[in-house]
Amino acid sequence: MAFEQVLQYILSGVTNGSIYAIVAIGFNIVYNTTGIINFAQGEFLMLGGMTAISLSQFMPLPLAILFAVIITSLAGAMIDFVFIRRLRNPSVLMMIIVTIGLSIVIREMALHIWDEKVRSLPYFTGSEVTSISILGAYISPQVLWVLGVCGLMVLLLGLFFRYTATGRSMRACSSNKTAAGLCGINTGNMVTISFMLSAAMGALAGCVISPITQTQYDSGTSLAIKGFTVAILGGMGNSTGAVVGGLLIGMLESFSISVLPMAYKDAISLAILILILFIRPSGLFGSREESALKEF
Amino acid sequence: MLRIRNLESGYGTLRVLKGVSMHVNPGEIVTIIGANGSGKSTLLATVSGILRPAAGEILFGGDSISGLPAEKTVHRGCALVPEGRQIFGTMTVKENLILGAYPARKKLGRDGIKAGLERIYGYFPKLKEREGQLGGTLSGGEQQMLAIGRALMSGPRLLMLDEPSTGLAPIIVKAIFRIISRLRDEGNTILLVEQNARAALAVADRGYVIETGQIILEGSSGELLNNNDVQRAYLGKDYKSISE
Ligand SMILES: Nc1ncnc2c1ncn2[C@@H]1O[C@H](COP(=O)(O)OP(=O)(O)OP(=O)(O)O)[C@@H](O)[C@H]1O
Numbered sequence A: 001m002a003f004e005q006v007l008q009y010i011l012s013g014v015t016n017g018s019i020y021a022i023v024a025i026g027f028n029i030v031y032n033t034t035g036i037i038n039f040a041q042g043e044f045l046m047l048g049g050m051t052a053i054s055l056s057q058f059m060p061l062p063l064a065i066l067f068a069v070i071i072t073s074l075a076g077a078m079i080d081f082v083f084i085r086r087l088r089n090p091s092v093l094m095m096i097i098v099t100i101g102l103s104i105v106i107r108e109m110a111l112h113i114w115d116e117k118v119r120s121l122p123y124f125t126g127s128e129v130t131s132i133s134i135l136g137a138y139i140s141p142q143v144l145w146v147l148g149v150c151g152l153m154v155l156l157l158g159l160f161f162r163y164t165a166t167g168r169s170m171r172a173c174s175s176n177k178t179a180a181g182l183c184g185i186n187t188g189n190m191v192t193i194s195f196m197l198s199a200a201m202g203a204l205a206g207c208v209i210s211p212i213t214q215t216q217y218d219s220g221t222s223l224a225i226k227g228f229t230v231a232i233l234g235g236m237g238n239s240t241g242a243v244v245g246g247l248l249i250g251m252l253e254s255f256s257i258s259v260l261p262m263a264y265k266d267a268i269s270l271a272i273l274i275l276i277l278f279i280r281p282s283g284l285f286g287s288r289e290e291s292a293l294k295e296f
Numbered sequence B: 001m002l003r004i005r006n007l008e009s010g011y012g013t014l015r016v017l018k019g020v021s022m023h024v025n026p027g028e029i030v031t032i033i034g035a036n037g038s039g040k041s042t043l044l045a046t047v048s049g050i051l052r053p054a055a056g057e058i059l060f061g062g063d064s065i066s067g068l069p070a071e072k073t074v075h076r077g078c079a080l081v082p083e084g085r086q087i088f089g090t091m092t093v094k095e096n097l098i099l100g101a102y103p104a105r106k107k108l109g110r111d112g113i114k115a116g117l118e119r120i121y122g123y124f125p126k127l128k129e130r131e132g133q134l135g136g137t138l139s140g141g142e143q144q145m146l147a148i149g150r151a152l153m154s155g156p157r158l159l160m161l162d163e164p165s166t167g168l169a170p171i172i173v174k175a176i177f178r179i180i181s182r183l184r185d186e187g188n189t190i191l192l193v194e195q196n197a198r199a200a201l202a203v204a205d206r207g208y209v210i211e212t213g214q215i216i217l218e219g220s221s222g223e224l225l226n227n228n229d230v231q232r233a234y235l236g237k238d239y240k241s242i243s244e
C-alpha cells in the first residue's frame, strides 16, 4: 500500500470515528445521570440535521443550526416530561424499552414531516470539491469541523461532569437515586437536564456531519448502533473512552475495506461489540472496579 | 424541634406505622429502639420525605413537613443517614462529602464547603486518608463514617441516624457512638434509631420503644434502662438476672 493511500484510510477512519464518538458521548450523558441507555440518541442527530436543513432555507446557516439545537433539546425535554417522568418506579430495563419505542415513533414522525428524500446541509466552509492536502492525502474542510466540534464537546463535558455542582449532581443521580434525593438534589430535574443536554449535543453533531454523511429520516439508526458499540468499547459513561473507541472502530472499518468486501464494513463493529461484551464488558477505559459497583 | 402526631405510614396498602406520636427537643439525643420490622426505618423514611404519610402530622421547627419530598426536607435542615448507608459508590469520598453540602451550597460557598470538609475530616481522619478513593470500595465502617459525614455537610438542625452500628465491629461501633455524643456536646440535635439498645440508651437523653408500628413506652434513658420489659426484650437479660 502506498503511503498516501494509508494516510487516506487513516483520515477517513478518523472522520467516521469522531462521528461515532459524538454519538457515543450522547449516550454517555443520559447514562451518567439515569443509568439508562437512550436508544433514541441517534434520532436526535437526525432531528437536528433535518430541522437545520429546513430552517436554512429561511435563515443563515449558523442561525439555522442554533435553532435546530434548541428545538431538538426541547424535544429531548419533552421525551422526559411525557414518558420517562410518568413511569412509576421504573426499572432500568423498562426505561430502555421505552427509549427503543420512542426511537421508532420519532423516525416515523420524521418520515411524515419530511418524506424519505436524502438531504444535506451545505458545507460549512468551501464546498464538496474543496479539499486540503495533508502529506499527499486529501481531506474536506468539513472533516476539520467534525474533529473540532467533537474535541470541544469532550473537553467541555468532562469539565462539566467533574467540576460543576449540576454535573456532579447528575452523576450522583445515576450512582444512587435515593441518596441523591436525601442530599437535596431534585432527581427528576437532573434527568430532564441530561435529556436536553444529550439532545442538544446530538443535534449539533447531526448538523456538523450532515454535509459529509447526508441526512434522512432513518439515518439515526445506523449511527446509534455504531455509537452504542463505541460507548461500550470505551466504557459506558467515559468520554475519553468514547473518543478512543470511536477512532479505533473508525480506523478498523476504513482499513477493512482494503482487505474485505465493502459489505462487511458494518459487520466489523458488530463483531467488535460482541467480542467486548464477552472479553471486557467494562470497556477499554471503564474501570472494572467502578463497573462492579454499577447496577447496569 | 421535631414533633410527630398520630403518624400513619406504610407501603402501598400495608400500614406499618399505626399512629406514632413523639417529639425531639433542641439539643437532645433521642433514641428509638425496637425489634426487626417494628417500623423504625419506616418512621425515619416518612419524616425525611422518602415515604408519604397516610395520616398524621409532622412538624419541624413549627412548620409542617408532612408529605414534603426528600430533597425539600433536607433543605429545611432535617438530614437522614439512611439504613444501609446509601453512599455514592461510584464517586470519590470527597465528592460524596461535597454532594452532602448540596442543599447549603449557595450559603456556604467554596470556602464554606472547604471548611465543612475539614470539619468532617476532624471527626473521621480515616476519610481524609481515603479522600480520592471510590466510596463503594470503602470498608463497612468507613462507609458509615462517610454517610454520617455527608449528612453533616449541609449543617442540619436535626440529624437522623438509622442503625449506624449495624454490621460493624465493636471497636468501630464505639468510635461511631463517641462521635455521636461529641456531636451532641457541640449542640447538635440527633434522632437515633438502634437495635443495639444498650449503646443507644447509653448516649441518649430520652428514648421511645416501638413495637409493631406503635410507641409502647417512653422515658428518660435511665428509666428505660431500668425498666424490666426493656431489659428483658432489648437488653438481653433473662428473668433470673432481673430478679437478682
Ligand atoms: N419497601 C417495602 N415494601 C413493603 N414493605 C416494607 C418495605 N420496607 C419495609 N417493609 C415492611 O415494613 C415493616 C417495617 O419495616 P421497617 O424497615 O420500618 O422495620 P425496622 O424497624 O427498621 O426493622 P430493622 O430493625 O430490621 O431495620 C416490615 O414488616 C417490613 O417488612
Ligand SMILES: [Mg+2]
Residues within 6 Å of the ligand: B040, B041, B042, B083, B162, B163
Ligand atoms: Mg430498619
